[in-house]
Amino acid sequence: MTIITNAGRITDKQIYALYSEACEAVKKLDFKGLYPIAKNPSSSLLVLDFDGTNSVFVTNPNDVVWYSGLKKRVVKLHETGYNVAISSGRGLDDLQRVIGIPQIKNYAGIHGNQILLNGDRFRNYLPKERQIQLRQIYDGILNSLNENHLPIEIEYKPGSMVLHWREYCEKECMSANELSGFEKELFDEVIDPVLDKYNTQADSNLRIKATNHGMNADFSAENARNKGHALLDFAFLDCTPLYKNILVLGDSASDETMIRMADELSGRYNIYVVSITVQQKSTPDWMMKREYPHIVLPYCKQTDPDNKVGGVPLVGFVYDRLLGL
Numbered sequence: 001m002t003i004i005t006n007a008g009r010i011t012d013k014q015i016y017a018l019y020s021e022a023c024e025a026v027k028k029l030d031f032k033g034l035y036p037i038a039k040n041p042s043s044s045l046l047v048l049d050f051d052g053t054n055s056v057f058v059t060n061p062n063d064v065v066w067y068s069g070l071k072k073r074v075v076k077l078h079e080t081g082y083n084v085a086i087s088s089g090r091g092l093d094d095l096q097r098v099i100g101i102p103q104i105k106n107y108a109g110i111h112g113n114q115i116l117l118n119g120d121r122f123r124n125y126l127p128k129e130r131q132i133q134l135r136q137i138y139d140g141i142l143n144s145l146n147e148n149h150l151p152i153e154i155e156y157k158p159g160s161m162v163l164h165w166r167e168y169c170e171k172e173c174m175s176a177n178e179l180s181g182f183e184k185e186l187f188d189e190v191i192d193p194v195l196d197k198y199n200t201q202a203d204s205n206l207r208i209k210a211t212n213h214g215m216n217a218d219f220s221a222e223n224a225r226n227k228g229h230a231l232l233d234f235a236f237l238d239c240t241p242l243y244k245n246i247l248v249l250g251d252s253a254s255d256e257t258m259i260r261m262a263d264e265l266s267g268r269y270n271i272y273v274v275s276i277t278v279q280q281k282s283t284p285d286w287m288m289k290r291e292y293p294h295i296v297l298p299y300c301k302q303t304d305p306d307n308k309v310g311g312v313p314l315v316g317f318v319y320d321r322l323l324g325l
């Protein structure tokens with residue numbers, strides 16, 4: 001099997017080599033900070049990111065799956081009494097589909113803009129007019145891509161959308177020069193005209209980012225929520241902290257918001273917090289110099305500079321420590 005990742009095609013053999021190397025590095029980390037959490041599953045909240053933390057990155061987000069063995073461990077954590085919540089940039093429906101564990105009842109989708117608590121308390125914080133505007137842009141770009149016969153994937157989720165064209169360019173075997181020409185044409189002919197048509201309001205706050213052979217568009221309203229707000233939703237009921245211990249696991253900048261929030265809670269409510277970032281580049285300086293005496297366990301030995309396998313080796317070890325394995 002060959003997995004196509006953000007960093008190109010890699011084979012099982014290469015993945016295995018990367019993991020073996022990464023696992024050796026992870027084994028040397030000190031997991032003592034996890035003991036208070038492992039001793040008290042039912043008073044512990046685990047907030048887990050999914051893509052890049054529990055899964056290997058893939059080109060098409062629809063193809064994402066749990067990394068081998070991690071899903072089984074999370075089910076076991078739930079059965080052991082841990083309170084598990086999943087926090088992700090994916091839309092809630094999509095998130096529940098890829099997680100595929102009906103026993104888990106707490107989710108934050110679209111970086112905290114959609115919240116599901118205890119399986120029945122749902123809140124959607126996305127402003128309606130923004131959703132309508134984004135839908136128009138999505139339909140416009142989709143039509144234009146069809147008219148121009150470009151088989152480019154568009155991932156649509158409430159509040160944001162992502163265009164993926166790496167796979168198309170790889171199939172066409174474009175050189176770097178051809179690729180940049182193609183991307184310019186794509187923006188000039190397809191994307192920009194649609195944005196001009198629908199994104200006319202001066203205050204629309206639509207943020208467009210073209211990265212890594214794809215484009216991400218989302219609304220950055222001033223009062224937009226983030227994963228940190230979602231963590232508050234999970235950890236509190238009517239201003240009362242529900243848990244003594246919180247473990248946050250994430251791999252990207254969006255997860256920093258929940259790590260910051262966890263940090264604040266630990267200072268104010270005497271909650272014991274462990275935050276783990278599984279990629280070196282997402283462990284900024286402020287995390288390393290935290291004010292409160294709670295641990296950050298950064299996966300500093302970055303054996304995977306091209307970011308092919310994400311943080312899954314570390315995560316497997318963390319789960320095993322929590323389960324006493």
Ligand SMILES: [Mg+2]
Binds near residue numbers: 050051053250251252
């Ligand atoms: Mg992630």
